[in-house]
Amino acid sequence: MMDDSEWFVEPAPQAGCSIGLKIRRRLDAAESSFQKIEILETEDFGKLMVIDGCIMLTERDHFIYHEMLVHPALWTHPDPAHVVIVGGGDGGTLTETVRHPRVQEVIQVEIDRAVTELSLRHFPEFAPATSDPRVQLVFEDAIRWIERAPEASIDVLLIDSTDPIGPAEGLFEKQFYEICRRRLRPDGILALQSESPFLYPHLVRGIHEKL
Structure with a gap:
């Protein structure tokens, strides 16, 4: 999910933490018959792919x-x-x-x-x-x-x-x-x-x- 300060945050409530990446801008998105896919540009990790609110990959890692x-x-x-x-x-x-x-x-x-x-x-x-x-x-x-x-x-x-x-x-x-x-x-x-x-x-x- 995105918050008001333009961070993408993926909660991991079972572990009592979240993973957050600061976002520069939204690049693309698609909603298929199966899921929602988003491409975001981050400050430090390059492009980020998100599927149904979960981080899939970044260019950096x-x-x-x-x-x-x-x-x-x-x-x-x-x-x-x-x-x-x-x-x-x-x-x-x-x-x-x-x-x-x-x-x-x-x-x-x-x-x-x-x-x-x-x-x-x-x-x-x-x-x-x-x-x-x-x-x-x-x-x-x-x-x-x-x-x-x-x-x-x-x-x-x-x-x-x-x-x-x-x-x-x-x-x-x-x-x-x-x-x-x-x-x-x-x-x-x-x-x-x-x-x-x-x-x-x-x-x-x-x-x-x-x-």
């Missing part, structure tokens, strides 16, 4: 999240030829994935095309990855896509989802994780966005129990 989601899994797997990204519409996870020469195919399944369109407009550093010949962009409900995918067909599955509310809620359910396990090859690896253990420990515990 997005690398911390994207690199840690992608590289440990892809360097650990002996042959990460076939990679699937669930979500990740901003393109940051895709950008890090295509840095790996052993990757032969990347399928990104994002439910909301508007996220990708706004990201390509305002975060051009992510754009080259979308035209990589190894990349296929699919705009569809990832749960339905994973249900139809062949068994034992994925080497690395990266779940780069929003928070477990709204369109992403089903991506945090035990049933979805069980389907993902069957879609992975015997040496397959799953890495997922699992919230902050400092701000949302109850969500982290819930994810761990369902895995």
Whole structure:
């Protein structure tokens, strides 16, 4: 949310704190069938993407999240030829994935095309990855896509989802994780966005129990 002094503030009431960024101006916004997406220009963190009132990324520090989601899994797997990204519409996870020469195919399944369109407009550093010949962009409900995918067909599955509310809620359910396990090859690896253990420990515990 924005307050009168033009700060964007995301409350974390369970942790008794908030995250705030001082805003210079609003750059863009879209309300899709799934969620509200905003692009804001901050004083110190560059451009900021917000979805349904939650911080998704900033230009200054997005690398911390994207690199840690992608590289440990892809360097650990002996042959990460076939990679699937669930979500990740901003393109940051895709950008890090295509840095790996052993990757032969990347399928990104994002439910909301508007996220990708706004990201390509305002975060051009992510754009080259979308035209990589190894990349296929699919705009569809990832749960339905994973249900139809062949068994034992994925080497690395990266779940780069929003928070477990709204369109992403089903991506945090035990049933979805069980389907993902069957879609992975015997040496397959799953890495997922699992919230902050400092701000949302109850969500982290819930994810761990369902895995």
